[in-house]
Amino acid sequence: MITFYKNASMYVDGDQLETRNLLIDSDKGKVLDISPSYINEKGADEVIDLNNQLVIPGMVDLHIHLREPGGEKKETIETGTMAAARGGFTTVAAMPNTRPVPDTVENFTMIKEKMTEKGHVRVLPYASITIRQLGETITDMTDLAKHGAFAFTDDGVGVQQAGKMYEAMKLASEVGLPVVAHCEDNSLLFGGAVHKGVFSEKSNIPGILSVSESVHIARDVLLAEATGAHYHVCHVSTKESVRVIRDAKKAGIHVTAEVTPHHLILSEDDIPSDDSNYKMNPPLRGEDDRQALIEGLLDGTLDFIATDHAPHTAEEKQQSMINAPYGIVGLEIAYPLLYTKLVKENIMTEKQLIDWLTVKPAQAFNLPYGELKKGGAAEFTIIDRSKTAKVNPASFYSKGKNTPFTDVSLQAWPTMTVYNGKVAWQESTEGAAK
Incomplete structure (x- = not known):
């Protein structure tokens, strides 16, 4: 036709x-x-x-959560990819925090087949870095790569042991695939639920230190330099993280990074009360962090925008910020949200926004998507x-x-x-x- x-x-x-x-x-x-x-x-x-x-070209989101298998009360491949289609995304990448985890060829293949069968748009399957995302035993990256993994991540949890991350990067480098990192040093969390700042103090809610993110990034860029791996940083949220990534790029280290719409648009100053719809990980940071993220995106330190679409049930999100799970949804409103809050405010051009949602994520991962051309x-x-x-x-x-x-x-x-x-x-x- x-x-x-x-x-x-x-x-x-x-x-x-x-x-x-x-x-x-x-x-x-x-x-x-x-x-x-x-x-x-x-x-x-x-x-x-x-x-x-x-x-515009079909948009590309390399960081979403479809929850299936194991979390179908929150989302399914069908509902999540319909949300993606409504939002204008034709390619999405599903994080591996499912049950089972795509940590073996058997699990990975089963989940990949579900994505192909049920997806209304293209779903790229991540495989996990470690078995069950526990940070202890590295997966068989060679076999997983042969069966279609496009990158490796334990998103949701940071790999805590430097030695394990070094081993993972070395193996990923050998198969030519990126290592994608949720950067968070658990020893620096101290039970935090929101950013450690003005809001945490006045609300008496334990805070998450900015350094818990930037310390992991600083460690990992040096490991990437040592192994020659392509290292990608998920949902950057702090000014220190931007500085570390900028310095790493200047040093010639193969590092790419993403930022979310909510971290570009909101800061802790926008949290009205103990409302868990404002609870995500990493948390909304200070206004100076938000400005640093915008600057990092504009100068190329941060490569593209990803939604980190993280659906939860209404019951889960009706709890206080201390007890509710992290995450907000974003697929269906990403473009109008960014257009209204950033393009119309002359912070970026519409063409820049389009590129950060289409060709830039594809280029960062060497993927053949995000362009619209004859043939x-x-x-x-x-x-x-x-x-x-x-x-x-x-x-x-x-x-x-x-x-x-x-x-x-x-x-x-x-x-x-x-x-x-x-x-x-x-x-x-x-x-x-x-």
């Missing part, structure tokens, strides 16, 4: 928007042509007028830059409704997501999410 999308607004060269027409082979999932001129649409089976809505994959997202709506968790496809952005008015919402040539999600004619 040939589909003709006309009157698309696209970034072609630099920061200039131009009108383009797209001819798509929906059966083969390929872009036949992208043209500034009028393509004869008579041969098309379907014609869709986009009315100058923005068209390439027909994976793209259509965004209505004029649409304004309030965040309504009740409309989410995700089982998780845990977000601090409820009722916040945002602009520039996805209206259609095309994956492998076919519509993976489309806004209904009534304008509802589903």
Whole structure:
């Protein structure tokens, strides 16, 4: 089936928007042509007028939690990938904190098959660094790589022993895959639940030291230098971490790093009360940390944006911040959230935002995604830059409704997501999410 999308607004060269027409082979999932001129649409089976809505490459999120298998009350592969499609993501990478953990070829293959069978978009499967993410026994990285692991991580827990991390990096380097790290030194946590700062003091909630993150990063970049591994830092949250990563890059160490929308937009100053929708790991830090993250993204120290979509049940999140689990959801609101809070505030350009959500994560991991070009994959997202709506968790496809952005008015919402040539999600004619 040939589909003709006309009157698309696209970034072609630099920061200039131009009108383009797209001819798509929906059966083969390929872009036949992208043209500034009028393509004869008579041969098309379907014609869709986009009315100058923005068209961007399918977005790439290399840090989400799908929970299945083992945590289906929180999320499933089906609900999580539908949330991804609604948010404009066509490629996501699922963290391995499932039960069982993808720590053996048997477990990994079983989970990978579920992702292929149930996913509404592409799901890249991480394998764990250690058996059961316990930080003790390194997995068979060679065998896991042969069976399709695209990277290794124990996300959710930091590898505590330097010797184990060294061993893991050495093995990962041999198979040519990245080691992806949740950076947290457990000996420096002291029972903390939020950032150790003004909010923790006035709320009498134990605080998490910034140095618990930056110490691990400092250790790991030196291990990466010693082993030649590609080392990737998850959800950077502190100014000290940004400084360490910047210095490591200057030294020629192969380190990449990501930052989340919530750490770019919120600080501890925005936490209104003991509300666990503001509890995530790493926690919301100080305003000086937030500014350092923005600066790090703008100067290339931080490579891309990832949501760290972490769904939980309503019952779990109704607890106090001390007892509730860490994490918020983010897939379905990422683009309008970042557009409204950062692009409209002239902190970054729209083209920069698009790159940090598409081509930049793909480039960091040497993946063939995040681009839209003639002859390439027909994976793209259509965004209505004029649409304004309030965040309504009740409309989410995700089982998780845990977000601090409820009722916040945002602009520039996805209206259609095309994956492998076919519509993976489309806004209904009534304008509802589903």
